[in-house]
Amino acid sequence: MQCPVAKMIDSVRPPTRKQRELADxxxxxxxxxxxxxxxxxxxxxxxxxxxxxxxxxxxxxxxHFASKEDLVCSLSCxxxxxxxxxxxxxxxxxGSTRERYSAIGIGFSLYHQLHPMDAQNIQTVKNNAVREKVxxxxxxxxxSLEQKITKIAQSIVQDAIDCGDLxxxxxxNVSTIVFGCWSMHYGALLLDQSDIPLHEMGFSPVxxxxxxxxxxxxxxxxxxxLSTTTDSNxxxxxxxxxxxxx
Amino acid sequence: MQCPVAKMIDSVRPPTRKQRELADxxxxxxxxxxxxxxxxxxxxxxxxxxxxxxxxxxxxxxxHFASKEDLVCSLSCxxxxxxxxxxxxxxxxxGSTRERYSAIGIGFSLYHQLHPMDAQNIQTVKNNAVREKVxxxxxxxxxSLEQKITKIAQSIVQDAIDCGDLxxxxxxNVSTIVFGCWSMHYGALLLDQSDIPLHEMGFSPVxxxxxxxxxxxxxxxxxxxLSTTTDSNxxxxxxxxxxxxx
DNA sequence: ACATTTTTTGACGCTCCGTCATATTATTAA
DNA sequence: TTAATAATATGACGGAGCGTCAAAAAATGT
Numbered sequence: 001m002q003c004p005v006a007k008m009i010d011s012v013r014p015p016t017r018k019q020r021e022l023a024d025x026x027x028x029x030x031x032x033x034x035x036x037x038x039x040x041x042x043x044x045x046x047x048x049x050x051x052x053x054x055x056x057x058x059x060x061x062x063x064h065f066a067s068k069e070d071l072v073c074s075l076s077c078x079x080x081x082x083x084x085x086x087x088x089x090x091x092x093x094x095g096s097t098r099e100r101y102s103a104i105g106i107g108f109s110l111y112h113q114l115h116p117m118d119a120q121n122i123q124t125v126k127n128n129a130v131r132e133k134v135x136x137x138x139x140x141x142x143x144s145l146e147q148k149i150t151k152i153a154q155s156i157v158q159d160a161i162d163c164g165d166l167x168x169x170x171x172x173n174v175s176t177i178v179f180g181c182w183s184m185h186y187g188a189l190l191l192d193q194s195d196i197p198l199h200e201m202g203f204s205p206v207x208x209x210x211x212x213x214x215x216x217x218x219x220x221x222x223x224x225x226l227s228t229t230t231d232s233n234x235x236x237x238x239x240x241x242x243x244x245x246x
Numbered sequence: 247m248q249c250p251v252a253k254m255i256d257s258v259r260p261p262t263r264k265q266r267e268l269a270d271x272x273x274x275x276x277x278x279x280x281x282x283x284x285x286x287x288x289x290x291x292x293x294x295x296x297x298x299x300x301x302x303x304x305x306x307x308x309x310h311f312a313s314k315e316d317l318v319c320s321l322s323c324x325x326x327x328x329x330x331x332x333x334x335x336x337x338x339x340x341g342s343t344r345e346r347y348s349a350i351g352i353g354f355s356l357y358h359q360l361h362p363m364d365a366q367n368i369q370t371v372k373n374n375a376v377r378e379k380v381x382x383x384x385x386x387x388x389x390s391l392e393q394k395i396t397k398i399a400q401s402i403v404q405d406a407i408d409c410g411d412l413x414x415x416x417x418x419n420v421s422t423i424v425f426g427c428w429s430m431h432y433g434a435l436l437l438d439q440s441d442i443p444l445h446e447m448g449f450s451p452v453x454x455x456x457x458x459x460x461x462x463x464x465x466x467x468x469x470x471x472l473s474t475t476t477d478s479n480x481x482x483x484x485x486x487x488x489x490x491x492x
Numbered sequence: 493a494c495a496t497t498t499t500t501t502g503a504c505g506c507t508c509c510g511t512c513a514t515a516t517t518a519t520t521a522a
Numbered sequence: 523t524t525a526a527t528a529a530t531a532t533g534a535c536g537g538a539g540c541g542t543c544a545a546a547a548a549a550t551g552t
Contacts, residue, residue: 046508046509048508057531057532058509058532058533059510059530059533062510120374123373126369126440128287129287131440131441132287175447176450179459180430180455180462183429183432184429185433186429186433186437187429187431187433187435187436189433190372190436191432194373202421203421204421213425213426215466216466216467217462217463220467221462292539292540303500303501304501304502305499305542305543306499
């Protein structure tokens with residue numbers, strides 16, 4: 001259930017040569033697994049094939065990861081880490097609190113648009129049958145990343161209340177507001193990437209609907225400035241290029 | 247990929263004795279699988295164990311279902327059928343369009359609260375790695391159920407526009423509104439049932455947050471009567487007992 | 493009663509996971 | 523430098539479970 005290498009890597013401060021080697025190999029394994037996952041899908045990803053490709057034995061892979069699911073969960077953690085970076089950029093977006101909060105939604109939405117495989121990954125790990133086989137330690141790690149990402153969103157909402165963009169009466173609803181956007185975006189993402197033929201069912205592109213709905217939702221909270229007094233299309237472009245300029 | 251029994255059952259009008267027997271057995275298998283799933287989880291559910299429990303051989307099970315995933319997808323279809331029933335009751339709720347639409351959200355939310363295992367099931371089947379192994383026919387069936395359930399929601403939104411509860415300018419957004427609620431509820435449900443310790447992260451109970459957020463969202467669309475002019479707590483109780491009175 | 497078709501069965505082949513005794517490499521001690 | 527010891531890597535192996543298919547059993551027709 002626990003793997004030997006894990007505690008070697010993230011131990012004390014100055015990483016020894018050994019530690020660097022291990023960390024490098026772990027990265028190699030993850031990169032390889034990710035590529036294989038993208039190319040051939042989850043069902044075709046096997047520990048044997050990973051081992052063969054990285055040219056280490058299966059046992060060595062198992063020194064790094066407690067199970068196949070544990071490995072996939074690590075990939076998921078890397079995705080969340082990427083998202084955190086984007087969220088931090090959104091946090092620092094120069095603009096109103098509402099714009100900064102919108103930036104988070106846009107960042108989330110576009111990230112998954114750009115990396116649909118990562119979205120699948122995250123969804124896979126959300127499944128309890130998969131989670132059961134992930135090591136306690138890795139689950140804890142993922143949880144702490146999720147906490148971190150949640151905090152970023154929450155602090156923008158708090159900023160909005162503090163500066164008056166959002167009415168003080170919502171002080172008790174900070175986490176509810178975060179949850180609302182989170183669930184809306186998360187649900188949309190999952191519906192989008194699970195083969196349901198949304199378009200044939202008469203739905204618009206998901207990114208577009210999400211942007212519209214998120215605006216309506218925040219308008220419902222009367223978070224100023226309202227989308228009705230804003231050039232939303234333009235704002236979307238501005239934010240997305242600020243977040244993904246490279 | 248296709249299973250022999252499928253086309254025997256849902257063929258022409260008067261079901262022969264044979265057909266009834268097959269249908270009964272299929273129900274037995276599904277009921278058994280569902281119970282086993284509830285009791286011991288997805289990982290412990292095997293075709294062998296199902297076969298043993300229903301006292302038929304594995305081959306016979308495979309005459310009904312193309313794969314384990316196909317069987318689980320059938321379970322998921324039953325859940326959606328249950329949901330459709332609830333949605334239909336919501337559709338017929340005596341009240342304003344907004345109340346009827348709210349009833350759909352509450353129905354969804356409470357159904358999953360009452361049957362958390364069904365929620366897991368549905369999520370399992372949403373996963374692409376699982377979907378890959380479901381027969382084309384069953385996927386089509388599920389899709390048509392999803393279409394049907396979507397239609398119910400859409401027609402209430404349309405009613406609202408027709409009677410003026412919702413501004414005509416949203417005529418083009420009917421499916422976006424449905425998608426908004428759908429994604430919000432679906433996302434909340436998944437976040438809730440995937441072991442994320444929401445409560446420890448400072449979140450309220452999911453049903454409560456959903457009800458609040460759905461109201462805010464619909465207020466954002468200015469769907470009358472607004473939640474600010476309504477006794478929401480009372481409405482919630484009224485709707486939930488109308489939907490789940492038995 | 494026998495022939496033919498349909499259905500059921502479970503042994504079998506196969507894939508893949510995770511383990512662990514053994515082999516290999518690295519480190520330390522003398 | 524070499525021997526002893528510790529750390530690490532290996533891949534053969536056991537086991538679980540999926541899906542198949544030839545043969546057996548049951549149902550149906552003649």
